[in-house]
Amino acid sequence: xxxxxxxxxxxxxxxxxxxxxxxxxxxxxxxxxxxxxxxxxxxxxxxxxxxxxxxxxxxxxxxxxxxxxxxxxxxxxxxxxxxxxxxxxxxxxxxxxxxxxxxxxxxxxxxxxxxxxxxxxxxxxxxxxxxxxxxxxxxxxxxxxxxxxxxxxxxxxxxxxxxxxxxxxxxxxxxxxxxxxxxxxxxxxxxxxxxxxxxxxxxxxxxxxxxxxxxxxxxxxxxxxxxxxxxxxxxxxxxxxxxxxxxxxxxxxxxxxxxxx
Amino acid sequence: xxxxxxxxxxxxxxxxxxxxxxxxxxxxxxxxxxxxxxxxxxxxxxxxxxxxxxxxxxxxxxxxxxxxxxxxxxxxxxxxxxxxxxxxxxxxxxxxxxxxxxxxxxxxxxxxxxxxxxxxxxxxxxxxxxxxxxxxxxxxxxxxxxxxxxxxxxxxxxxxxxxxxxxxxxxxxxxxxxxxxxxxxxxxxxxxxxxxxxxxxxxxxxxxxxxxxxxxxxxxxxxxxxxxxxxxxxxxxxxxxxxxxxxxxxxxxxxxxxxxx
DNA sequence: TTCTGTTCCCATAATAATCTGATAAACAAA
DNA sequence: TTTGTTTATCAGATTATTATGGGAACAGAA
Numbered sequence: 001x002x003x004x005x006x007x008x009x010x011x012x013x014x015x016x017x018x019x020x021x022x023x024x025x026x027x028x029x030x031x032x033x034x035x036x037x038x039x040x041x042x043x044x045x046x047x048x049x050x051x052x053x054x055x056x057x058x059x060x061x062x063x064x065x066x067x068x069x070x071x072x073x074x075x076x077x078x079x080x081x082x083x084x085x086x087x088x089x090x091x092x093x094x095x096x097x098x099x100x101x102x103x104x105x106x107x108x109x110x111x112x113x114x115x116x117x118x119x120x121x122x123x124x125x126x127x128x129x130x131x132x133x134x135x136x137x138x139x140x141x142x143x144x145x146x147x148x149x150x151x152x153x154x155x156x157x158x159x160x161x162x163x164x165x166x167x168x169x170x171x172x173x174x175x176x177x178x179x180x181x182x183x184x185x186x187x188x189x190x191x192x193x194x195x196x197x198x199x200x201x202x203x204x205x206x207x208x209x210x211x212x213x214x215x216x217x218x219x220x221x222x223x224x225x226x227x228x229x230x231x232x233x234x235x236x237x238x239x240x241x242x243x244x245x246x247x248x249x250x251x252x253x254x255x256x257x258x259x260x261x
Numbered sequence: 262x263x264x265x266x267x268x269x270x271x272x273x274x275x276x277x278x279x280x281x282x283x284x285x286x287x288x289x290x291x292x293x294x295x296x297x298x299x300x301x302x303x304x305x306x307x308x309x310x311x312x313x314x315x316x317x318x319x320x321x322x323x324x325x326x327x328x329x330x331x332x333x334x335x336x337x338x339x340x341x342x343x344x345x346x347x348x349x350x351x352x353x354x355x356x357x358x359x360x361x362x363x364x365x366x367x368x369x370x371x372x373x374x375x376x377x378x379x380x381x382x383x384x385x386x387x388x389x390x391x392x393x394x395x396x397x398x399x400x401x402x403x404x405x406x407x408x409x410x411x412x413x414x415x416x417x418x419x420x421x422x423x424x425x426x427x428x429x430x431x432x433x434x435x436x437x438x439x440x441x442x443x444x445x446x447x448x449x450x451x452x453x454x455x456x457x458x459x460x461x462x463x464x465x466x467x468x469x470x471x472x473x474x475x476x477x478x479x480x481x482x483x484x485x486x487x488x489x490x491x492x493x494x495x496x497x498x499x500x501x502x503x504x505x506x507x508x509x510x511x512x513x514x515x516x517x518x519x520x521x522x
Numbered sequence: 523t524t525c526t527g528t529t530c531c532c533a534t535a536a537t538a539a540t541c542t543g544a545t546a547a548a549c550a551a552a
Numbered sequence: 553t554t555t556g557t558t559t560a561t562c563a564g565a566t567t568a569t570t571a572t573g574g575g576a577a578c579a580g581a582a
Contacts, residue, residue, distance in 0.1 A: 002280050002316050003569080022529080032571055037530075053578065054529060123388060123400075130384075130405050139384075139412060141402015141420040144391050151400060155420050159402040163416065264559075283539075293561055298540075314568060315539060 007039050014058040021055040028112055077207040077231040080252045082106040084229050085169055085205050089113055093166050096195050097125055099150030100171035102205045119165055121156060121191050123149040152187025160194045168199030172206050172219060177241050179214035180221045189217035201226045208233035268300050275319040282316040338468040338492040341513045343367040345490050346430055346466050350374055354427050357456050358386055360411035361432035363466045380426055382417060382452050384410040413448025421455045429460030433467050433480060438502050440475035441482045450478035462487050469494035
């Protein structure tokens, strides 16, 4: 690999994540940290990045805000939750990723894993994976919903029939101790529901804003979810009750990646 | 191997990968690194590449035009063909759109129609439709192929089982009077083949460059295609033979699109 | 604060690529 | 055949790049 290739790879990563850690990139490109450090200083000379302790931050001029980086509500919480969820993914796994913002953040966190087979019902997530990973990507099929570009309907349900995965990762619209896990859109909820029953382990990601409300369509009962990941702002009472009902509850501190300004 | 051949081979590699390593190319062409080095310096003189330590990088201007050309060889022909094909679409139709460049142009031509239900196996085409139309969009599902972002495999085949459309619009890799209609990728060909049998009327789009060659996987025999749309550059003999075998052949004049928006 | 694990920085070693000029091979014209 | 020209190879010295390791500096947690 030419130094130029290495640097454009670094740039590509930066355009996606805004910041980069030397330890991460040196591992993924199989060169020593010193080499990356030198690259980053060189790129700083050219005005492409700003070097900071542990990594670098992309120069704003070069950072085009893609839809993927568009601010979503509670972005910091969602990213932290997604990061924690990604720790459940092991090299070689076959996983399902649901649609939604949190799921998209989750997708970005697993790009460095190896040999995954990923099933999804979200067009943007499939595109992201095809562009930035070497995973086998399988999309469910079905009617495309306008706002989320997620899939639902008979074709999707038939597609699921013969698909089984090790782990399923789900965002969710609402969590309530009585109503269970619920969503607004009926078709999408049905997809999530089916995939949960086709997944060995169900990991659910929900930031604090999702708790103590309910939507029309139940995706899962409390018992059907194995792990729930949420942030520190969530009402502790609900979490206690979930724990009593055998859900493993993980609470993450909201953090940047250590390289924020 | 002539020096000229060697250099055009280097150029070919560069157009594909943007950069090249002397050690790699010298190995694959079985000449010493010194020879390649000399070639690269010569090519730098002619403004084709930039020589860097360890290899060379293609001149940007050169690369981008080539890349665009490759993405849409015969763009004018394809657009004209797509426009003609779009005339077959009536408001309220349920249609299938195959993957590929011509199919994408076709998609852009039907955006002004009303109340369509569109089935496709191409991620970019589905995205285009969701963003710019109010059609019901159904995507087949399946494994995502990297380069075309098209879908294939068991999930796709199962999805097709219960889907029937009024009209199917297909691009095609190769047309030969003996081999019939063929494509390179086995999985995609299978999808196209299945959809043809689930479609009342099959309309096929192929510019002149596709004729009198054959690829590995047959998509359809000559008899299975109802309408073939091509451009004026196509060999008339083949078209005559197709007409004899009951294909409706339409030839479009290639129009300049200099004033198009 | 102190402790702990990183990261940084620098000198040096190891590896890889370049440059140079001499030599050999291929080929055409005399 | 000889001769001249072109082209590719080879060897060695030189230079560029990357890796390694150790002490200093840093950041986060107890």
